[in-house]
Amino acid sequence: MFDHTQCVVRSSLLEKLGRTLPVKGRHRKTVIVHANSNVRRNPNIAKLQAGYLxxxxxxxxxxxxxxxxDAKIISLGIGDTTEPIPQPITKAMAAAAENLGTLDGYAQYGGYGAEQGQTLLREKLAERFYAEVNIQASDIFVSDGSKCDISRLQMMFGSNRRVAVQDPSYPxxxxxxxxxxxxxxxxxxxxQYGKIVYLACSSENDFFPNLGLAKDAELIFFCSPNNPTGAAATRDQLIELVRHAKExxxxxxxxxxYAIYISNPNCPKTIFEIPGADECCIETCSFSKYAGFTGLRLGWTVVPDKLKFADGSLVKNDWNRLMCTSFNGASNIAQAGGMACLSDEGMNAMSELVSFYKENATILKNTFEEMGYAVYGGxxxxxxxxxxxxxxxxxxxxEVLTKCDIVVTPGSGFGPAGDGFIRCSAFGHRENILEAAQRLKESFSRS
Incomplete structure (x- = not known):
């Protein structure tokens, strides 16, 4: 029987929107269109599932x-830093902000900056993190963070690329x-999404995937230490990764x-410690988890001079062109903070901050192990x-949220191989980490 609550959209509007009306039996199906433009939605964004994790x-x-x-929520979920930015760094940013309020200061530090980043900052990054590898200041592009650069890299390489990712990995x-x-x-x-190669990483393969699955991939996303598993790739593993890319x-x-969190001397802090990596790798990094810049936004991406496209043109040139088109340079004040991070005093302060979070990680790791769980990372x-x-x-x-008022991250949010796991972040005040450990023991202990 015909449902009179249904309505039929006028064919002129359907033609305007470029749609057809499906037929079912003798009657048309209900089609209700509310639109104020003729612009079609990006079909690629329409593929995305639910919201961002x-x-x-x-x-x-x-x-x-x-x-x-009345719940007192403790978050071990999103990896957002909680401790104050060290004072040597904030003082430098405050001074930079004040300088912008003077004619001389604004003339020196105000206005549009170089899209690639301030020269002194690029030089200092090269000195601090790449002095022992074949990376020059001109290979380093300062930005507003790794996450932003990941999307810009996608823009540079363009669509219809064959992509491989670790599974689980950063969404x-x-x-x-x-x-x-x-x-x-x-x-x-x-x-899984079709066409993406998911490289499963688990305890069974020491969290290093079978790269043979990626033999046809053009782009390979690889994170070390890995988010979410916390596994840092060994030198031999990265040698294998670079060899695969070159072959x-x-x-x-x-x-x-998260390279600054690596303490194992057998796990490189930059891919460029591996011979030949400058011919097949781009590296992106950030001050977010080094100094608490998650909201301040400052990072960098390294595109070596030896990295070339199939036609022999330099990848660096295209990256520079894209950055000059889509980016006006990182905040002058944030870059002043970056310079302070790289001073002797700033490096010591960052080291202390990282040590604090690593102690939190140890507390959480020990807690779950004492409770009888298999635990990795930390x-x-x-x-x-x-x-x-x-x-x-x-x-x-x-269940953890309901029983303990604790937010963790479901492992499947990082990829299908993450199902069956949760990720706990060590970014938190110490009293919250200790309280979370106690709540978890009370509700989830196996031993």
């Missing part, structure tokens, strides 16, 4: 607070690949955002990766 977690947390207004690698047009539709059965002609986009990274024996990770996330 961390805003989605925050949404669930806020809903929990609405239902439980921005996959989501930005989807948005630029490097994937097919999402498959709900496999929980297949692929380019590695190497995310070193040594060379600020993340602890906890196995819940194959249980649905969103189910575990919900």
């Amino acid at each position: 961390f805003p989605e977690i925050n949404r669930i947390k806020m809903k929990h607070l609405e239902e439980n207004p 921005a690698y996959v989501d930005s690949s989807v948005m630029i047009g490097n994937t097919e539709m999402y498959d709900h059965a496999s929980k 297949t002609g692929s380019i590695i986009i190497y995310d070193a955002a 040594t060379d990274a600020p993340y602890v990766w906890v196995s819940f024996d194959g249980r649905d990770s969103w189910e575990v996330f919900t």
Whole structure:
């Protein structure tokens, strides 16, 4: 029987929107269109599933607070720093801001800066982090952070690229690949996007994937220490990664955002410690987790002079062109903070801050081990990766939130291989970390 609550959209509007009206039996299906433009939605963005992981977690947390207004939430979820930026760094930024209020200061530091970053900062980055490898200041491009540069790199390489990612890995690698047009539709059965090669990383393979699966990939996203597993790649593993890239002609986009947390001397802090990496790798890094710049925004990307496209042209030239077109340079004040970070006093202060978070990670790692869980990471990274024996990770996330008022991150949010795990962030005040450890022991201890 015809449902009179249904309405039929006028064919003229459907033609205007470029749509057709499906037919079912003798009657048309309901089609309700509310539009104020003729612009079609980007079909690649339409492929994305739900919301971006961390805003989605925050949404669930806020809903929990609405239902439980007295809950004292402790967040071990999003990897956001909590401790103050060290004073030697904030003082330098305050002085830089004050200088902008004078004619001489504004003449020296105000206005548009170089899109590639201030020369002195690029030189200092090269001196501090790349002095022993073949990287020059001119290879370093200062930006507003690694996450932003990951999307810009996608823009530079363009669509229809064959992409490989670690699984699990930082969601921005996959989501930005989807948005630029490097994937097919999402498959709900496999929980993967078509065309992306997912390189499974687990304890069974020492969190280093079978690179043979990526033999046809043009771009390989690789993060060490890995977010979320906390695994830092060894020198031998990175030698294998670089060898693979050189043999297949692929380019590695190497995310070193947590390199300063590495203490194992057998785990390189930059991919450029590996011979030949300057011919096949781009490295991106950030002050976010080094000095608490998560909201201040300052990072850098290294594009070596030897890295070339198939036609022999320099990748660096295209990256420079893109940055000059889409970016006006990092904040002058943030760059003053970056210079202070790289001073002797600033480096010592960053080291103390990193040590504090690493102690938090040790507390969390020891807690879960004492509770009887298999735990990874937490040594060379600020993340602890906890196995819940194959249980649905969103189910575990919900249970931890409900029972303990603690926010963790469900492992499946980082890729299908992450299901059965949760990630706990060591970024937190010490009293909160200790309180979280106690709550977890009371509700989830196995031993």
